[in-house]
Amino acid sequence: MTNYQIITDCTCDLSKNIYEKYPLLILPMEVNLDSEVFMHTKDFQNMDAITFYNKLKNGGVSTTSQINPETFRIEFEKVLNEGKDILYIGFSSGLSGSLQSSIVAKSLLEDKYPDRKIIIVDSLAASAGQGLLVYYALLNQEQGLNIEENEKWLNDHVLNLSLWFTVDDLQFLKRGGRVSGAVAFVGTALKIKPVLHVDNEGHLVNVSKEHGRKASLHALANRLHETIIEPEKQIIFISHADALEDAEFLATKIRSTTPIKDIIFSDIGPVIGSHSGPGTIALFFFATER
Structure with a gap:
């Protein structure tokens, strides 16, 4: 069965033609730029890349926040309620605590949805490196790999x-x-x-x-x-x-x-x-x- 949702977050930095072509769910993340908070989304809806980097070049200071467990719980539960399993490919645990938040959310949902699978893969990567793993996961799903086969492929190739x-x-x-x-x-x-x-x-x-x-x-x-x-x-x-x-x-x-x-x-x-x-x-x- 390939009835599972691949999820990642916006640190994957995928190109638009990829995320528009495949049924991928990309979670936004919070950015604080000069004390003004905005959510970075896959389509740069709230601030485009050129504007953001121009602000940094002009002395702007930007900080970021990891995704918290409650956000993961809410987003994961939406997918589980659709009757789908979840394959989440996360930002490197060596660079962010977001992956640990996803693990907490998984533990909160497993008993409530005993017939559903929630699989978490640590990309050990950043930016489009994380995105490259996600891209291959999407290709694997398109070619018919089930969720466990896809998980194995990712873990076999991550290093x-x-x-x-x-x-x-x-x-x-x-x-x-x-x-x-x-x-x-x-x-x-x-x-x-x-x-x-x-x-x-x-x-x-x-x-x-x-x-x-x-x-x-x-x-x-x-x-x-x-x-x-x-x-x-x-x-x-x-x-x-x-x-x-x-x-x-x-x-x-x-x-x-x-x-x-x-x-x-x-x-x-x-x-x-x-x-x-x-x-x-x-x-x-x-x-x-x-």
Whole structure:
């Protein structure tokens, strides 16, 4: 039976053509920008990406809130009342407490709906890396995999999902405690651009420091070329924070060295963008290892 609802949250940063094509439920998340709260939705209904990043470039300060258990309970129960099971693919537990909130909601609902399944998968990923797992889950469902088969596929492949980022402004990493104030100051002065990676525990780690923007983008392309599995069969994702030109540069570099099937671009939403800042570029693909 494929009568189950795939659910994720808006940190997945999926492109519009994907979420419009498939029966996916994407939960919104709360963003506080200069003391004004808005809900970030899949379609940027309350604030578009360009407006959001322009505000950050002009000194705006943005913080985010995880999804609470009650929100999960309400949204899950709507689906269960429709007679459907649930496959929830969540934002990395190494970066947010939202996944734990979903587990609490599951525990509150299991006794009330003993004939329904609620399966939770930790993507151990962020942005369109989480989205890439969701995309494959949707394809699996379309091809007839039942909920347990889909869960197994996701868990079997999650540590082959490779996630690489580079940021343009170190001050946002400083605010989040990823780099010290001294490192941010020196790095900014020397135009150092860090290359970051999401590890097997779903944590964001600093891997290397490149001198200049183009060097950091070349580093991302090289990581893909060295580790990608069966590139000619893969659709890879590139997400960006109001930096389409650099995303396209990265795509051109990748295509010049690696025979991939296709590339899908998407905007990094304000939940992830609040912590990485304008100009962030992120690359996602399946590889020999994370």
